[in-house]
Amino acid sequence: MLLAFLLTLFAGATTSIGAALGVMGRGTSPKVLAGGLGLSAGVMLYVSFVELLPEGASVLSGGGAATPRGTALAVLSFFVGILVIAVVDRLVPTAVNPHEFAGRMSGSGGRPEVRDAEEQAADRALRARLLRTGLVTAGALALHNVPEGFATFMAALQAPEIAIPVVAAIALHNIPEGLAIAVPVRRATGSRSKAFWLATMSGMAEPAGAVIGYLLLGPFLDGTTMGAILAGVAGVMVFVSLDELLPAAEETGEHHTVIYSLIGGMAIMALTLLVL
Template sequence: MILSLIVGLGLPLLGTTAGAACVFFMKKQMNLLLQKALSGFAAGVMVAASIWSLLIPAMEQSEAMGKLAFLPATIGFWLGIIFLLLIDTLMPHLHIDSKEAEGVKSNFKRTTMMVFAIIIHNIPEGMAVGVVYAGWISGSTNITLTAALALSIGIAIQNLPEGAIVSMPLCSEGCSKPKAFGYGFFSGIVEPIAALLTIALSSIMVPVLPYFLGFAAGAMLYVVVEELIPEMAEGEHTNLGTIMFAVGFSLMMVLDVALG
């Protein structure tokens, strides 16, 4: 069990690290079309993961409620939206290619606030992995190890482009390549930490697991709508982001159904 847990929580960080390492092999400035494609792919994976790995299992575990089986997932979903909205409102951060910082006013450097934006992005992903593994560890739910591993693999795959999206713009902002890679790696550490904290609360979580599954889904979809979709639609129109969204969605859906 411990080895499975280490692998499951480590895969997303490995994906981010590998993506951030692209800064050593690519040009200083990321191509805008490539950025749109990567953002679209990540958005597709996150949407599919929210549905198949989180919301559907939440409703399945509430089936004893009959026609009200949707209620825990819906309540949790909205709590996740509100939670990310509060973090987004309070934490100073700067989205990629944005000139105006969000959150409370601060004197943080531009690069620091860009990293904060990615940290906000990664918190719900870590929570999603943590809540699914907490359900598996408890043994009292219908969440299997393969289903939990499918989510970890899906998050790791979409973290590959995300790692590049973090490190490349930081490099173009003036960071050295090793420093930009370090920021990318640091942003990924948030995920296993969030996952471990979520698992640590498993004793009180399991009885209300459907709510937590919905919570993680709401938080992830907030990030998709707030950050990834605007990035894939920014600037000159292209269908590339939409196509890559469909690719990411399909891949995560296949992973979850095949391994779940």
């Protein structure tokens, strides 16, 4: 049991690698911001459509080939996931602490901005949106990580040799997840520590999910429930990618960087799944 928990903890902790990359060096430059957000959107979209949704349909079909009924339930769960995160998204205020950045920029030493009022207002709006993006992304990924951590833990309990490639794949795709949270939060707040720890805590949802699932949810998580959760999480990740990550990335003005990073994220995830 200890080995299973440590493997799950390792998978969740790799989010910190992405978080560290997001707060180091020129982590707030337009190209890095666009690249990080685009990369993570590509990973999330690919995993959602190629792994989570088909796996949910398979589980809902009894564990074998997807049946029409299982596929229909998976599709329904997918859109329920989108509906849930859309409602949550609407409940988050559009302007998050609008006075925090008024007349100031991180690194300005507290001196008044030399830019005109219109440029300052545009920057405040972008920062508020980026902070909101980071918070919603962290919440969505934490939600995604709970059942993922439970599944990793249970696989490791049953057969550690099967869990190793699962843990490796999860660890690899957790890196851009950490980047996707840390980059916009750092850009919005100017704080490396806030960005790093918010991203890290989202990854810690995996070992938390393992403990909660094992102690409380195990007896109630039958195949139907787990299949619906997988498909629903796919919907959450697709919504976050299309509604938050990609629009925020495009606002940097680095369109081609966004597209190349999006495709790169898909390719990285595809290669990971093929190899592991």
